[in-house]
Amino acid sequence: MTVTALLAWLITGLVVGGLAHLLVPGRQRIGILLTLLFGIVGALVGGIVTAAIIGAGHFIITFIVSLVVAALLIAAVSHPRGRRYVQGRRRRVLR
Secondary structure: OOHHHHHHHHHHHHHHOOOOOHHHOOOOOOOOOHHHHHHHHHHHHHHHHHHOOOOOOOOOHHHHHHHHHHHHHHHHHHHOOOOOOEEEEEEOOOO
């Protein structure tokens, strides 16, 4: 892994974070910095996974995998599964 490839994944991660934020339905209660951080993490994970499986040089596939990983991270953080309790009664969370 070269420094140039790492920098390319970081810059791609900024774009991936913004697009992943748009792909996740509903309102996300996370800020832009966390969204961009998830995009960078998604780009790094996507780059490493695709390079390990099919080799380097597949930008489109790496981009798609990065987008999916970032969207899953955003969805997991902004839409937690669980129940909320209000004054001792269980209330369903609207999704």
